[in-house]
Amino acid sequence: MLQCGHLCINLHAMENLPFYVYFVFVLTVLSALFMFYKATNYSKTALLIVSAWMIAQTVITLSGFYKISSSVPPRVSLLLVPPLVMTIILFSTKKGKAFIDRLDLKTLTLFHMVRIPVELTLFWLFLNKSVPELMTFEGRNFDILSGISAPLMYYFVFVKMKWSNAVLLIWNFICLALLFNIVFHAFLSVPGIFQQFAFDQPNVAIVVFPFVFLPSVLVPMVLFSHLTAIRRILLKRKI
Numbered sequence: 001m002l003q004c005g006h007l008c009i010n011l012h013a014m015e016n017l018p019f020y021v022y023f024v025f026v027l028t029v030l031s032a033l034f035m036f037y038k039a040t041n042y043s044k045t046a047l048l049i050v051s052a053w054m055i056a057q058t059v060i061t062l063s064g065f066y067k068i069s070s071s072v073p074p075r076v077s078l079l080l081v082p083p084l085v086m087t088i089i090l091f092s093t094k095k096g097k098a099f100i101d102r103l104d105l106k107t108l109t110l111f112h113m114v115r116i117p118v119e120l121t122l123f124w125l126f127l128n129k130s131v132p133e134l135m136t137f138e139g140r141n142f143d144i145l146s147g148i149s150a151p152l153m154y155y156f157v158f159v160k161m162k163w164s165n166a167v168l169l170i171w172n173f174i175c176l177a178l179l180f181n182i183v184f185h186a187f188l189s190v191p192g193i194f195q196q197f198a199f200d201q202p203n204v205a206i207v208v209f210p211f212v213f214l215p216s217v218l219v220p221m222v223l224f225s226h227l228t229a230i231r232r233i234l235l236k237r238k239i
Contacts, residue, residue: 011067014130014208021124022210028117029213035114036221039107040099050217053082057216058209066207069192076190076207076215080183083220091227100228108225109154109168112175115147118218121211130205132189132198141182146175169233176226183219 033050040046057079060066066075090096122141125131133139153171156163188196189203205211 011204011208014128014205017128017130018124021121021128024117024124025121025214026210028114028121029210029217032111032114032218032221035107035111036225039104039111039225041102041104043099046099049086054213054217057212061207061209061212066212069190072193074190074192074194076187076192079206079212079216080219083216083224087220087224087227090224091231100231103228105229105232106154106158108228109150109158111225112150112222113147114218115143115150115222118214119144119147121214125205125211126201129201130208131186131203132201134185134197135182135189135203140185143175143178143182146178149175165233165236169230172226172229172233176223176230179219179222179226183215186215 033047036050037043037047060078066079068075090100119137119141122131123136123138126133126136126138135141137144149171153163153168157165157168185197186203186206188194189198190206191202191204195202206215
């Protein structure tokens with residue numbers, strides 16, 4: 001790491017990252033944004049909020065704000081905390097619940113397919129020494145299983161109707177646990193006072209544009225999708 005008044009993250013590993021890694025990830029983010037927009041029944045308000053958040057994160061990231069790793073609380077917490085607060089508001093207010101109950105669960109189920117290219121991106125970032133091995137499917141990250149199983153759940157629950165809502169509910173809980181697993185390891189692999197893992201090859205990619213959209217956009221969308229499905233199934237909503 002570099003000394004610059006504060007402890008800074010050394011991003012040398014990102015300098016020679018192949019173009020295809022950027023291309024696949026950006027395409028993944030755009031696909032996720034479109035699928036989420038479709039799931040909201042093309043809500044322009046939802047699209048505007050997410051787009052504004054992405055623009056804000058772009059400006060903050062390019063300013064070098066997240067490169068400072070010695071602050072308390074960690075600056076990277078800004079990537080997740082605002083979306084979590086928004087999620088809590090949606091699930092605890094009348095208008096928020098009304099919005100949630102209008103979402104298309106079929107599209108939200110297929111949405112999880114974006115986790116496949118995300119996991120491929122993480123693997124390529126590992127090969128380029130930008131994230132630790134534990135964040136890949138060769139380490140402690142099994143989240144790719146969520147992406148692989150998503151089209152199966154869609155087909156057998158919504159198309160063939162051979163699997164019950166109970167199966168969909170269990171699947172959402174399992175995939176939610178897989179999400180928490182990778183978020184836990186990823187956060188504790190970022191250089192800073194709370195780092196517990198991967199000191200030899202830390203998680204530096206998530207503070208770099210455009211990979212900052214992984215924790216700030218994709219993870220909150222995945223979390224929100226699971227919580228929405230769980231709520232709807234538990235309340236026995238028609239899906």
